Structure formats: structure tokens, C-alpha cells
Amino acid sequence: MEHPSSFQMANSDKPLALSPTQYTLPESHRPQLDRLVSHSSSIPIIDLADYADEAIRAPASLVHQVSRACEQHGFFQVINHGVPQELCARMLDEATRIFHQPHQEKAQLLSDDPSQDAARFSNYHLRLDNGASQDRVNMWSECFSHLWHQTDDFTSKLPPSLGSYGEVVSEYANEMDALVGKLSSLISQGLNLKNECLKNRIGGEPRWRVQANYYPPSPDPELTLGLAVHTDPNAITVLLQSQGASGLQVIHDDKWLAVAPLPNALVVNLGDQIQVLSNGRYKSVHHRAVSSKALRVSLAVFYGPNKDTMISPIEELVDDEHPPMYREYKMSEFLDQFVRQRGKRRMAKEIFQVQKVAE
């Protein structure tokens, strides 16, 4: 058995052993997998077959399904989403391959700086409260992330060592652009807004970030975590996950709900900016990735406002009965907060919440 040292988990060809200090969660932070709410219930599954063009009004039943999912779960899966199945498979293969590159190649892109926009490998951690015998625990995962721009030279900005990853992610991200267009239109319609309202508020030069997550088989899934509980800081996230092992869990009614990988489905979740723009009507929901005995790979595409964009609740959603829940802020302010609270259960949007005045 091998103890994974810094960032070589995906490179080991032997089963990994748990080092007691680096990756083992103290009892107070273990995932308590046996307390999971039953696998029979899940997040909504929404069929997009009847919605091909973001500019047209969607059938009322579809808008209703999306709106209910956004209000009640903040998460749903989409099927018949228009992204070719063969491309999704290639994308996951490429993501898996880059984690298997020789460690020396990956080490050159290793960075602990969360504000870095260029491609980087990293490993998340959980900061423990003062007084615990250890102050941090590494997550049982490796991540690779970078910004994506819809420009011709995007792939040339990625390190050449990544090989064909660049072309595939570019093709995939173009598909995400089309899908996110449909999703933001449906979400706008659910809020009784014009189709293009959310897209306009997020802005003509949105920030797109891609993050591949590699979760190696864990010797004891009860003692490790793939990704600690968090909400996404962007507007809309689309997650592609490998088949087989399930790992994503979302909070629903104060309980953990597992999001089973469905063939040919993509997981959609709302990020913090939709909660703010919708004046609290649609929820950015806490989620985490738990470990399992099998390998799991996922690839998240994050769509959100760029750093210069001003964000505040949309005027049409504010009235006497629904006063603004958040003050206006610049997205860079939000991201600064997000980085500052790293390793913790973040409360970034709460910083911008309008305090209720006691009557």
C-alpha cells in the first residue's frame, strides 16, 4: 500500500493507504454515510427534448418543472440536452488522462493560489477549527482548473503538455455555451422575466471556468471526503460525471440526497449569483462529493459574471412584499470574499445580505 504524498494520488498504480494526518477526517467532520437519505428519492430529472431554441418561449409545463426544481432543490439533471454523448465520453476520457500524466508534468502546473486564472492542478483542503489537534485535512481528490474563453486562441493558452485535452474541452465548452443559453432562458422564464434577462445581467463577457475533479478509490470512504460542503460562487454550473460510483450529494430538507449518475444526463445546479439575482427565490444549495471504493471523475463548467460586473437583485423581483435581500456589489468583491473564506464552510453571499431592521 502507498501513502499518497502531495498530489500523486492519480499516479499510483497500487491501492492507496490512508495517512493518518493528511487525509483522515477527525470524527466530528466525517461524512456519516449511513445517515444518507434513501437512494429512492433524487433531484428532478428534466427532459429538454422539446426546447431547442433559447429565444422562443418554452412549453408551460417545462418552465414549471424548471422553476419548481430551482425553488425546491437548486439542482436538477437534464436529459436530451443536445450535447453529443460521444463528446461527453471523450471529455471524461481526456479529463482522466491528464490526471494520469507523469507527476513531473503535473507538478509544473501545481498551484495553491485560488485566484490564479491560468491552468493549474490543486488539492482542496478543509480548515479545522482552532483547538483541534490538526489544523487542516486534505480532500481525497485532485483537481485541475482553468478559465475558458470563447476565442480562437483559447487552446494555445493551455500548456502543450495537455495534448488533445485543449481541443476537446474547447469543443465541449462550445456545447456548454449553447446549453447554458437554453438553461438561463428557462430559468428567466421561470421567474416571469424575458428569456434573455439573466443572460443580460450576467453580461456579454461572462466568466467561464472549467474544473475537472479526480476522486481516487478511498480505502475507507467514511474517513475521507472528495470535496467538502460548499455552494458554487458562479451563476450556473453544469456537471458531467463518470458512470458507476456515485459521489455527489446535495442538501435537501436538512438531509443529504445522493445524485446518482444517470446515463447521458448532465447535472445542473444554481450558484450564488442566481440566488442573489432572483432575490432569494431560487436557491444556491450546499453540496459535497463523498469518497467511494471506486474511481470517480467529474467535470464542472461554471458560468458566471466577470469580475467587473455589478450584481444585485433584479428590479422586477423586488417590491414591497419582497424587499431586496442583498445589496449591490461588484463581482470582484464577491470573489475576494470567496477566496478569503477558503477551506471553511463559506458564507460569501451572506456578507452582502441586507440586514433586517428590527421593528
Ligand SMILES: O=C(O)CCC(=O)C(=O)O
Ligand atoms: O464532483 C462532483 O460531484 C462535485 C463537483 C463540485 O461540486 C464542484 O466542482 O464545484
Ligand SMILES: [Fe+2]
Ligand atoms: Fe460545486
